[in-house]
Amino acid sequence: MDQQSPALSPKQKLRALFFSTLYISAFTFGGGFVIVTFMKRKFVDQLHWITEAEMLDMAALAQSSPGAIAVNAAILVGWRVAGLPGMVVAVVGTIIPPMVILSIISFFYAAFATNPYVALVLKGMQAGVAAVILDVVCGLGGAVVKTKSAVYIALMAAAFVANFFFDVNVILIILVAAAFGVVRALFQQRKAAKK
Template sequence: MEQNNHKFLLRKLFFSTLYISSFTFGGGFVIVTFMKRKFVDELHWLTEQEMLDMTALAQSSPGAIAVNASILVGWHMAGALGAAVAVLGTILPPMLILSVISLFYAAFASNPYVALVLKGMQAGVAAVILDVVCGLGQNVVKEKKLLSLCIMAAAFIATFVFDVNVVYIILAAGLIGLLRVYLPLKGGRKK
């Protein structure tokens, strides 16, 4: 019985990531919205905090955020085999689409209708990314922790006002997180 549940879980994981990846256009942060809706809101496999943590890990790790997030969700649900199944479901749609596009690249590149469709998709992608930013930012605001709010505000200012590379922002935020965890242990916790 347990083996059937495991097979069902792997099958559900594969088809969920395949579906999400098939309808995700515009980059990695778009997939985070779909993953949250599927794995947090619909299937209840993850909590919002776990999804937020996985998004931070996926973004700060080398590689595509979609693949990184799939690895983390798959690993969380079913270990190494779950990670492999989730990655396979995530990479199949773009691999197939890009293979077809590469065969007909010249025709696609010069077609004005394709250019118009892509322009329209850019606007939709921008809206989805804004949705992700607002949703994740809302979670930070709900925590009501001054340090988290300051880090978020500083990250926005560094990005949009001073054009600081996102890698430095992630490293600085990670360092602050480490200090936040390490310093209370070093000095002893007050109860």
């Protein structure tokens, strides 16, 4: 079945959106940035429902908004793909797996907490998560580099240096970068209006 968006009816698109977010959420461990990577692969690379630039913007918005990155990203992707029904479907698909898994874990918490095999599995998963997060950094950072904008590249490098070397809080970095983006956009609008 061709999963390109023009070939799908609205109902089929909602169904595909639900099962895509359900699958991504069920088999992704390591937090929001990992889910963003898989959302990019599914909705940008495979289904072509959104562009890479839109996914980059959505990842930034999901990170800077309150709440879980995975749910924030699902809200944005769902809204972009199918409006309000898409947003609801994407969020439900995203939250079902963690709710089920956490319910099971909380029921058997004592057994999980002391089991050395579970501890080893979690250690192994940490290594995999680190690799996936590195993939996100390379993919999304590469998209910024492809813009060939010295300003954006310098801002990205400055944000990295501020956090990695000077331990500046990520929230402060996001707020400064957002303020910079607003000022730059207003400056460009004024410049265009004067022409």
